[in-house]
Amino acid sequence: MQLEKDAPLSRKERLRTMERRDFLKTAGAAAGLATFLGSDGLHGVEAAVETIAGLTPQQAAREEALWAEVKQSFTIHRGLIHLDNGYTCPTPSVVTEAVVRYIREQEQGPYGLFVREARDRRATVKKSLARLFGSSPEEIAIVRNATEALKTILYGIPLKPGDEVLTTMQDYGSMVSVLKNREKKEGIKLVQVWVPTPPKSMDELVEIYEQAMTPKTKVILVSHVTYTTGQVFPIKRICDMAHQRGIEVVVDGAHAFGQLDFKVSDLGCDYYGTSLHKWLYAPKGTGMLYIRKEHIEKIKPLYGASTSRRSNANARMRKYESVGTQSEAPFLAIGEAVAFHNAIGPKRKEERLRYIKNHWAERLGRHPNINVYTSTAPEMSCCIASVGIKNVDPSAMQDYLWEEHQILTSRGFYEGEGNELQWVRVSPNLYTPLSDLDYFCEVMEDAAESGIPEPYRSYEPDPRRFR
Numbered sequence: 001m002q003l004e005k006d007a008p009l010s011r012k013e014r015l016r017t018m019e020r021r022d023f024l025k026t027a028g029a030a031a032g033l034a035t036f037l038g039s040d041g042l043h044g045v046e047a048a049v050e051t052i053a054g055l056t057p058q059q060a061a062r063e064e065a066l067w068a069e070v071k072q073s074f075t076i077h078r079g080l081i082h083l084d085n086g087y088t089c090p091t092p093s094v095v096t097e098a099v100v101r102y103i104r105e106q107e108q109g110p111y112g113l114f115v116r117e118a119r120d121r122r123a124t125v126k127k128s129l130a131r132l133f134g135s136s137p138e139e140i141a142i143v144r145n146a147t148e149a150l151k152t153i154l155y156g157i158p159l160k161p162g163d164e165v166l167t168t169m170q171d172y173g174s175m176v177s178v179l180k181n182r183e184k185k186e187g188i189k190l191v192q193v194w195v196p197t198p199p200k201s202m203d204e205l206v207e208i209y210e211q212a213m214t215p216k217t218k219v220i221l222v223s224h225v226t227y228t229t230g231q232v233f234p235i236k237r238i239c240d241m242a243h244q245r246g247i248e249v250v251v252d253g254a255h256a257f258g259q260l261d262f263k264v265s266d267l268g269c270d271y272y273g274t275s276l277h278k279w280l281y282a283p284k285g286t287g288m289l290y291i292r293k294e295h296i297e298k299i300k301p302l303y304g305a306s307t308s309r310r311s312n313a314n315a316r317m318r319k320y321e322s323v324g325t326q327s328e329a330p331f332l333a334i335g336e337a338v339a340f341h342n343a344i345g346p347k348r349k350e351e352r353l354r355y356i357k358n359h360w361a362e363r364l365g366r367h368p369n370i371n372v373y374t375s376t377a378p379e380m381s382c383c384i385a386s387v388g389i390k391n392v393d394p395s396a397m398q399d400y401l402w403e404e405h406q407i408l409t410s411r412g413f414y415e416g417e418g419n420e421l422q423w424v425r426v427s428p429n430l431y432t433p434l435s436d437l438d439y440f441c442e443v444m445e446d447a448a449e450s451g452i453p454e455p456y457r458s459y460e461p462d463p464r465r466f467r
């Protein structure tokens with residue numbers, strides 16, 4: 001208050017002050033609950049979660065004291081508003097510290113000795129990951145990212161000339177490019193369907209797939225959560241329909257694992273590939289590949305593998321991990337990421353991520369000049385959503401947000417069948433204060449009413465500046 005009297009604050013400064021006040025209030029409340037972080041970074045989260053144990057995940061999603069405590073688990077840069085967590089998420093301190101600790105251990109002596117000694121720990125990490133995913137550890141491989149997981153499947157799955165692979169125009173370009181390569185080299189046919197943004201319902205998505213399947217369709221590639229608008233797909237219904245026709249389903253779970261609370265049995269898919277460095281908060285360079293037991297034999301590893309790895313029945317998934325020497329540290333620290341995830345509670349985390357998305361998306365969705373391309377119906381989305389302003393170039397908007405307001409978003413782009421859509425993709429995280437989202441909304445509303453200033457107004461977008 002004193003500050004406001006002495007010198008008028010800009011809107012941005014006002015919001016920052018509000019945020020500090022909110023934070024002190026919530027941190028104070030958290031301290032009252034005696035929930036300061038322990039030295040391992042997990043103790044505080046566990047203690048804070050205990051205080052809200054009687055609440056449903058939806059109620060817990062609104063407990064700002066709990067999330068203020070969780071926020072302390074991250075050492076994120078406070079000088080900007082990070083709304084591009086869809087790219088990758090920062091690791092909580094407990095994970096960062098573990099990677100550093102494991103690197104130190106690894107570098108103390110012969111690498112081979114460390115690898116041998118770490119064997120049991122690797123097995124434990126894999127078991128904890130498999131438990132979270134709901135599969136047997138013998139059906140998963142720990143790989144470097146979703147790209148490696150999914151390309152292993154998409155290149156490895158046997159297909160004949162004329163076989164069709166069905167996917168959408170919103171599936172990830174790098175996966176689609178594998179199918180385009182196989183189209184050129186092997187004569188398979190790639191079929192990409194258009195998906196509305198947002199669709200009216202899950203039924204509409206099922207119908208789109210149903211109508212596009214033909215007797216030649218052999219494989220479906222579907223995103224569990226799209227990278228474009230954060231749309232969640234009805235995977236179980238698509239898998240059931242596909243399996244009745246003898247079609248196998250590959251799920252791109254890059255944005256789903258760690259964001260949504262599910263087990264693989266809820267999906268019924270044949271293959272699943274995901275990053276662990278996105279929503280599970282594991283170290284960069286970690287991913288997971290799942291192949292249903294009966295398919296493991298037929299999927300060749302991308303880089304080949306030694307005979308012993310191929311023939312050992314208990315370690316058949318290890319053939320996909322056989323990529324030469326690499327650091328063990330990120331792999332081992334997945335254990336800490338799973339522990340952090342479980343300490344918060346997967347459903348609680350999902351509901352909080354959905355709640356903060358709705359906080360901004362419902363507000364902006366009410367503005368007549370703003371389009372939100374993501375449905376806020378609970379089953380249709382979680383943390384990621386995309387937005388655009390009528391008559392404002394999304395690339396210019398994204399640049400304006402960053403250059404003038406230090407709000408980091410990403411640009412979404414979707415093109416096909418004569419339609420073209422672009423948007424600003426917004427992906428906050430557990431550590432994002434609501435006041436940051438309020439500030440983002442204010443900037444967007446201002447732009448929707450008054451436009452954006454030069455030079456952004458007549459901006460020539462340079463696609464190389466964006467991912």
Ligand SMILES: Cc1ncc(COP(=O)(O)O)c(C=O)c1O
Nearest residue numbers: 145146147148172227252254275
């Ligand atoms: C839908 C989707 N699939 C796959 C990937 C690739 O993930 P990674 O970079 O971890 O390989 C991404 C990356 O953003 C993605 O959005």
